[in-house]
Amino acid sequence: MSERAFPSLLTELQRLRWAFHAWCLMLPWLLRKPLSRELRRLRPGIGSVLGHALAAMLGTGCASLPAPVPQAERPHSSAIAQVAHTRLAQVARVSAEGASPALSGFRLLADGDQALDARIALARRAQVSLDIQYYQVAADATGRRFLRELADAAARGVRVRLLVDDLYAGDSRLLLAGLAAQPNAEVRLFNPLPQRRGAVATRVALSMHEFERINRRMHNKLFIADGSLALIGGRNIADDYFQRGGRSSFIDMDVLCAGPVVGGFETVFDRFWNSEQVWPVHALLPEAEEEGRARRSFAQAVMDLGPTPAVAPLDRLGYRPVAAELDEGRLMLHFAPAQLMADGPDKVEADTRGAPDAFALEGALKAMREARSQVLVASPYLIPGQRGLALMRRARAKGLRVVLMTNALAATDEPLVHWGYARYRAEMLRMGVELHELSPVLRRRAGASPGESASSTGRLHAKLAVIDGRRLLIGSMNMDRRSMRANTELGLLIDSPALAVEVTQTLQRDRDTGSWRLRAGASRPGSIEWVAQEPGGEVVHAREPGADWVTRLKLGLMSLFVAEELL
Missing domain, CATH: 1.10.10 (Arc Repressor Mutant, subunit A)
Structure with a gap:
């Protein structure tokens, strides 16, 4: 998906x-x-x-939204400040003993089972509030389990605020309406499409008269429990992001956060929650109007989900499950200074052609420009554009090592985006940039990641950068124009050599055993070779693996009609 x-x-x-x-x-x-x-x-x-x-x-012509929602039907609310007495706040305090109060605590979640366990554990242990913001909450098994945990928390008296981007909300509208019908729970949708019915492609096709607006989406991923612990990263709520047996198995990364940075996340969430770009579900979903029926439908949909998914005793980084550590009263965290980078909800209405200094991705690029020795970037969708090439050219002129990792054509879920990236490969190689493309075939030969199905397609989805081996960028931002111009994004710049080493080692394993290394070919100027180290020795392809002439022709023709800034 x-x-x-x-x-x-x-x-x-x-x-x-x-x-x-x-x-x-x-x-x-x-x-x-x-x-x-x-x-x-x-x-x-x-x-x-x-x-x-x-x-x-x-027939009916262009779809249109209902009349604007009166403020009385979209009441202003803010993060609950009185949380010091909660169990999660106590765990956060104990975990920070010995650390400076100015520092925040962080712990990476590299494996899908641990990442899902962390969300379930926080939802079950919350006592006061859950503030949650996602681009996508699917109606599959993971989405239904996630929403049931939120409903259970609301039934205990926890205030639940769930904010979801509207683009995919049509697929899960019955579940969202059912959650909104629970006492103590409220659901809002960001930047709604005029067309309210049908699949995503249909809804967008019938909303094209407002394309400039609906092209801007809320890409944030944020989970805050009791104002004390928070999760951000690249994962949406769907089977594919937690390696739960979907057709895709996304290789992703989240970070669990404690300390002062959580207050910054609450500020970001409140700003979105109370913005003019947000609508309550009862104003958009007919299913939410009859609360009794919505509750019954919800109960039926989440009834037979089976036991809670099993979690490995240790993840690939050597961490134990978050639930176990919460029960013991202390989390294993690395404490470090961090800078929050967040777009505001009004970005969807801003003129992004001007100076983008206030945008989250610009903050990430600024950090990369300050690098002194090397920059390692992992991004599933990587389209540098001329500005990105200029940034790499300056870095290489200063003697910096630049390593980029993205999906191979066979791994990507967006071939047209990959085609946009492919235009820049030869130039990046000429500069001396190191390029690696994740290959599902090579990953299967090397052995799947923990929890990853051998039948699924492994795809890079993590959005990461390591700068000078000590600063880590993590969040929802891809290295492309969509993250800069069209989407709202959320990320952190963490000054932690320990976290930087963990990410570097994780990506290094994928590069060594599951990726093609690209190099300039000798056959003709601008040619590229794909190199893999396999048990029998070095394997070299002079043509792009997985790209037959039909695929290349189709993508080449389609790319003529799509501007790069829309990829």
């Missing part, structure tokens, strides 16, 4: 454009037959969007 809906949609829209031209050629014949019957014969992805788009054009 891709989180980059607009590149995916743009791919479909290019196909739709070609299908529409073909449809126009057949229009005289089609008019002699029932239109819906012919549309059903089209390929499902195109037929669904084309059929709904035609229905909209020929």
Whole structure:
């Protein structure tokens, strides 16, 4: 399940454009037959969007949002300050004994089972409040379990505030309406689409008259329990992000936080929660209007989820499960200074063509410009653009080592985005930038990560950078224009050599055993070779693995119609 809906949609829209031209050629014949019957014969992805788009054009016209919600129906609320008495606050205090009060505590969550366990453990132990913000909460087994834990917390008297970006909310609208119907729980949606029904592609296709607005999404991932402990990182709430048996197995990273930085997260959350870009679900989802029915539907949907997923006794970094440490009253944390980088909700209405100094990704790039020896970057979607190339060129001119890791074509869930990145590979190699592309085939040969299914496709999803071997960037930000211009993002710059080493070693294992190393080819100027170290020796490909001529032709043609800033 891709989180980059607009590149995916743009791919479909290019196909739709070609299908529409073909449809126009057949229009005289089609008019002699029932239109819906012919549309059903089209390929499902195109037929669904084309059929709904035609229905909209020929029928009701453009969709529109309801009237703005009165402030009385969207009451202002803030983080609860009286949390010192809670169990989680006590654990945070004990865990910080001996550390400076100015420092925050951090612990990485590298494995999917540990990351899910941490969220469940915090939800079950919260006593006062849960403030949660996600780009995507799916209606699959993980999403349903997650929402049931929130409902159980609300039933104990915990105030639950859940903020979800609206793009994928249509897929889980029954669950969101059901949670909102629980006492002590409130659900709001960010930047809603005018079209309220249908699949994501259909909703966006019928909302294209407001494309400039709906192209801007809330990409944040944030979980705060009792104002004392917080989780941020790259994971959305869906099976694929926690290695729960989906078609994809995302390689991701979260960080558990305690100390002063959590107050900054609460400020960010409150700013979004009370913004004009947020709507309560009862104003957008008809399913939320009848609370009794919504509660019954919710109870039915989350009834048979089975036991809580098992958790390994130790993760790949040697950490024990968060639940076990919480029960013992102390978390293993690294204490360090940290800088919060966060976009505001009004970014979706800002003119991002101007100076982007206030944007979260700009703060990340500034930290990279300050590097003195090396920069290691892992990003699933990496499109440097001319500005990024200039940044790398200056770094290499200063003698810095620059290492970039992203998905190979066979690993990415967004081939068109990968095609945008591929335009820059030869130039980056000429500069001396080290490029590595994660390969699902090589990862399977080397052995899957803990909890990763051998049948799923391993994909890099972590958004990380290590600067000079001591500063760690982690959060929701990809290294592309979408994170800079279109999405709101959230991240941390942590000055911790210990965390930097843990991330570097984790990425090094994936680079050594599961990735192609790219190098300039000798056959012709600008050519590239893909190199892997396998048990039998070095294996070299002169053509991109997984890219046959049909794939290259299709992506090349589609890329002609899509501006790079939309990828």
